Amino acid sequence: MTTRDGRAHGVRAPSDTTRQDWSIQEVARLAGTTSRTLRHYDAEGLLAPSRVGHNGYRYYDAAAVVRLQRILLLRELGLGLPAVAEALDGQSDERAALRTHLGWLRGEQDRLARQIASVETTIAHLGAPEDGDIMAKDMLDGFDHTEHKDEVERRWGSDAYAAGDSWWRGMSPDERADWQRDAASLGADWAAAARSGADPHGPQGQALAERHVAWLGAIPGTPGAGEEPDLDYVVGLGEMYVADERFAANYGGEEGARFVRDALLEWAARRV
Known part of the structure; x- marks a missing residue:
């Protein structure tokens, strides 16, 4: 997943597995976000540092990094911070929550793959008169109701989108x-x-x-x-x-x- 400016938007696991926590600057860099954003999440009650050093520096342990990953996923799905807080509080089982996120991501991956294939099909047929019967369904596969996913979730919540999406795919x-x-x-x-x-x-x-x-x-x-x-x-x-x-x-x-x-x-x- 990527941020709107194209940066990586998954929290990559640090390579040094012997460490217990990571500084706010390290976590921000790995997550493709900023220290200011992490401090804002703390102020909103979403993500407290696991400890604060004697010099005032904030540090985050593995549990905090997992929580940050969930926050970033929910934000990328279009939820505002109050809705993110509600989602986090409503599902404390981290594994179950991440499985839900994974399902959403795989659905998005499938949609993008279909869009790529449909654009490739259109490019292949453009300028070829003998292929003038290309079907609209081939050109538009993957460009269905999910085009307005962000608007739906921002206005009426992820549950509304999930229900409609399940209905459509069924x-x-x-x-x-x-x-x-x-x-x-x-x-x-x-x-x-x-x-x-x-x-x-x-x-x-x-x-x-x-x-x-x-x-x-x-x-x-x-x-x-x-x-x-x-x-x-x-x-x-x-x-x-x-x-x-x-x-x-x-x-x-x-x-x-x-x-x-x-x-x-x-x-x-x-x-x-």
């Missing part, structure tokens, strides 16, 4: 294709309504909003899935569609995203 290829067709059809209908000048507060806009909320509620891990919809979640999604051009593209661009947002806002307001 589908057959035909079931995934059906779901993607439904999603594309919904996005196209939203875009068409926006282009037609329909009123997002009117019957057409509200019918689409009702359909959209039902579509969301069928996805495990979404707040209120299978129950009464979470209105804050619905409103927040509408705002996110407008704020993020990647989401707006699903609805014909910013204008379409604003139409979706306004319709969802009206839908939620009628249920307060």
Whole structure:
């Protein structure tokens, strides 16, 4: 795993196995982070040094290094510090926790391998007219719902993403294709309504909003899935569609995203 600036993001075991602990500078270097970050983790109650020397230097033993590895993994998965603290407190069995992290990492490794293969396939076919029938599924394999993993976990937690991810991976290829067709059809209908000048507060806009909320509620891990919809979640999604051009593209661009947002806002307001 790497940090956003490309540095190694696993805590490598020091080669000198006879030592009992390592200085804050050594641990920071091995983890690809900074001493300031480690001191901040201490201030937040996440990672205390195992001892402080007479000169005020902080030292970390093997148990502290294992805990740091868990913190870095959780941070890389998109959790804020309060969520990291909750996760650490909720699973004190280090082995079990690291097995969970390993499962996430292997899933990410698989996704990246599929993306690499799909890009290689596209490169091989570009400029070759005889291969004009390259399938979209071959070019887009690995570029599924996990594209927005960070957003999901940052906004609604890793459990929400894990539930949705498990649901998605449990589908057959035909079931995934059906779901993607439904999603594309919904996005196209939203875009068409926006282009037609329909009123997002009117019957057409509200019918689409009702359909959209039902579509969301069928996805495990979404707040209120299978129950009464979470209105804050619905409103927040509408705002996110407008704020993020990647989401707006699903609805014909910013204008379409604003139409979706306004319709969802009206839908939620009628249920307060």
